[in-house]
Amino acid sequence: MSRFRLSTAAIDPQALRVELQDPSCGGYAAFEGWVRDHNEGQRVTRLEYEAFETLAQREGERIAAEAEARFGVPKILCVHRVGALDIGELAVWVGASAPHRDEAFRACRYVIDEIKHRVPVWKKEHYVNGDSGWVNCERCAAPGEQSAHDHRQHQHR
Amino acid sequence: MTAPLNGLLLTGGRSRRMQRDKATLEYAGRPQLERAIGLLAPLVASCHLSVRADQRADPQRASHPLIVDLISDLGPLGGIHAALHAQPDTAWLVLACDLPFLDTATLQQLIAARAPQRLATAFRSRFDGKPEPLCAIWEPGSRAAVDAWIAAGNKCPRDFMAVHDVELLTLRQRQALDNINTAQEYQDANLALAGAAANDDAPGASRLVHIRYFAALRDQAGRSEETRSTTARTPQELYEEVRRAHGLGLRAEQLRVAVNDDFAEWDRALRPGDAVVFLPPVAGG
Numbered sequence: 001m002s003r004f005r006l007s008t009a010a011i012d013p014q015a016l017r018v019e020l021q022d023p024s025c026g027g028y029a030a031f032e033g034w035v036r037d038h039n040e041g042q043r044v045t046r047l048e049y050e051a052f053e054t055l056a057q058r059e060g061e062r063i064a065a066e067a068e069a070r071f072g073v074p075k076i077l078c079v080h081r082v083g084a085l086d087i088g089e090l091a092v093w094v095g096a097s098a099p100h101r102d103e104a105f106r107a108c109r110y111v112i113d114e115i116k117h118r119v120p121v122w123k124k125e126h127y128v129n130g131d132s133g134w135v136n137c138e139r140c141a142a143p144g145e146q147s148a149h150d151h152r153q154h155q156h157r
Numbered sequence: 158m159t160a161p162l163n164g165l166l167l168t169g170g171r172s173r174r175m176q177r178d179k180a181t182l183e184y185a186g187r188p189q190l191e192r193a194i195g196l197l198a199p200l201v202a203s204c205h206l207s208v209r210a211d212q213r214a215d216p217q218r219a220s221h222p223l224i225v226d227l228i229s230d231l232g233p234l235g236g237i238h239a240a241l242h243a244q245p246d247t248a249w250l251v252l253a254c255d256l257p258f259l260d261t262a263t264l265q266q267l268i269a270a271r272a273p274q275r276l277a278t279a280f281r282s283r284f285d286g287k288p289e290p291l292c293a294i295w296e297p298g299s300r301a302a303v304d305a306w307i308a309a310g311n312k313c314p315r316d317f318m319a320v321h322d323v324e325l326l327t328l329r330q331r332q333a334l335d336n337i338n339t340a341q342e343y344q345d346a347n348l349a350l351a352g353a354a355a356n357d358d359a360p361g362a363s364r365l366v367h368i369r370y371f372a373a374l375r376d377q378a379g380r381s382e383e384t385r386s387t388t389a390r391t392p393q394e395l396y397e398e399v400r401r402a403h404g405l406g407l408r409a410e411q412l413r414v415a416v417n418d419d420f421a422e423w424d425r426a427l428r429p430g431d432a433v434v435f436l437p438p439v440a441g442g
Contacts, residue, residue: 033442049441050372052434054418080441092442112442120415120434121441122372136438137373137407 004060004119005079006051011090020075020097027101029108033092035085039135043128047085052120056080063114073098073107080121159273160248160297164197164204166190167236167291168218168254169226174338180254181217182343185350189254190217200264201250207236231307233291234314238307241300248273253291255336257346258365258384263333267294272324276302279318280328288323289334290314330430332367332384349386363388364429368399373437374412378403392416393423396435412436 013030020028035047064076075097085091092115096107115121123135168180168190175182180190190206198204205222212218213225224243226235233253240249250267252259263280271278271294279293291314295303299321306317328334337343349365369382378399389395392414399405414421415434427433 051441052369052371052415052436055415055420055434055436058419116442117439119441120371120436120439122437123440124372134373134376134437135440137440 002057002061003064003076003078004057004115005077006053006056006082006121007079008081008083011079011081011093013090013093013095016077016079016093016095019077020095022075022097024074024099025097025104026099027104028095028097029101029104030093030095031108031112032090033112035087035089035091037087039125042125042131044087044125045128046087046126047091048124048126049080049082049085049091050122050124051080051082056119056121059119060115063111063118066114067096067107067110070110071096071098071103071107073103076107076111078111078115080115080119082121159271160246161202162200162248162250162268162271162294163240163244164194164201165207165224165236165240165249165251166193166197166204166254167207167233167251169207169209169212169236170233170254175255175340175343177340179337182337184257184347188217189257193252193254193256193259194221196259196261196264197250197252200261200268202247205240207240228307232312232314234303234307234312234317237290237295237314238303241295241297241303245300246297248297249295251291251293251295253336255338256292256334257337257350258330258332258335259292260330260333263292263328263330266326266329267292270324270326274298275322275324277318277321278324278326280326280334282334283328283331287315288318288325290318292334293318293323331432332365332430335384349384351386364427364431366395366427366430367432368395369432369434371434371437374405374407374435377405377407387427389427391424391427392421392433392435395427395433396423399435407437411438 037044067076073096078094080092094108094111096104098104124132126132172179181188194204205224206218208218208223210225224240227239228235237251273296276299277293277295279288282289302321337346363386365386367384370378375381387395389398396409413436417432
């Protein structure tokens with residue numbers, strides 16, 4: 001099964017953790033990304049995630065392979081939610097197990113950072129005032145804002 | 158032993174949504190019936206039209222060998238059923254008559270991948286992955302199963318394929334089986350085909366590409382996908398074209414582009430049938 005998965009159902013970290021257990025591993029690290037109730041000064045009520053599935057799987061799997069090669073980590077898993085999510089829900093989960101803790105921490109960090117920049121997943125926020133917007137897209141599309149800017153500068157979590 | 162392959166064009170539909178006979182609708186100046194026969198005939202032993210009993214005398218149909226439904230009101234499965242009974246030792250390359258984007262390469266792909274030991278060979282829909290029974294090869298071995306399916310009160314050939322032993326293929330020409338059900342779709346298809354009528358590979362000529370829109374771009378474009386005839390030579394030129402056409406707010410330098418399910422360079426050459434996705438700034442995590 002792929003090391004990068006998209007899920008329409010709630011993520012179960014306990015079940016995923018079991019998949020990472022390995023007799024050769026003495027360290028395990030996991031990252032959980034949760035839906036937050038505010039962003040850039042606005043109250044957020046809920047989120048929708050959408051993915052270009054074929055390419056998301058492909059790029060996610062590449063990232064896992066890179067982490068494995070770079071840190072020598074034998075076991076990596078990542079699950080990203082798609083669909084509608086409420087505040088507090090688990091949106092993304094990354095886990096890594098390795099012989100030693102340092103590689104597990106670093107692999108986990110690498111995977112979540114790369115996913116946020118590279119995997120074709122989009123997030124729509126719904127706000128208290130009834131508005132909604134695609135994160136990283138609305139400001140760039142606003143009339144009058146012509147300067148090209150780097151999207152890595154306004155990542156939010 | 159592999160059974161000989163005949164062609165069967167399904168022309169017995171009642172075209173309720175279109176309210177016009179789909180077989181005689183013209184694309185690029187030719188009735189679809191003639192266009193489909195033109196594609197089929199070189200690839201099969203002989204070509205037949207599936208008709209309802211009351212269509213036997215229709216002048217546009219009468220010049221072709223006809224296979225008349227044995228059971229009425231069964232829809233396309235009735236035509237397939239009649240053909241399997243008319244020639245029990247023949248396999249049938251069955252075609253709907255509302256597939257204006259169908260091309261020879263797609264039929265060749267189907268024939269090359271034919272699995273005669275199974276009941277049928279078909280493509281997966283590019284929309285939902287389910288079998289496409291109306292551009293498919295139905296083997297003689299499917300006859301008993303089709304009879305049983307009809308006897309059990311079923312009509313849907315798609316459902317039939319979903320639960321029987323069928324070889325399923327992935328379309329190389331992704332838009333080849335996009336079908337036409339409404340007057341608006343008919344008009345759009347004709348525009349697209351008129352644009353693509355020139356030689357696809359010549360510089361400056363137009364080609365058919367399929368575009369999907371996600372997230373902010375889908376909202377701005379007011380659609381999640383389109384098949385488009387374009388003279389754009391690269392994804393860069395294509396984006397400028399659709400940006401103007403749909404009033405898209407994002408600029409190309411804010412996007413990445415994928416062609417045929419992987420990231421691509423903006424200046425690569427676009428080829429006919431390419432599946433292009435313009436990717437808005439991502440925001441996972």
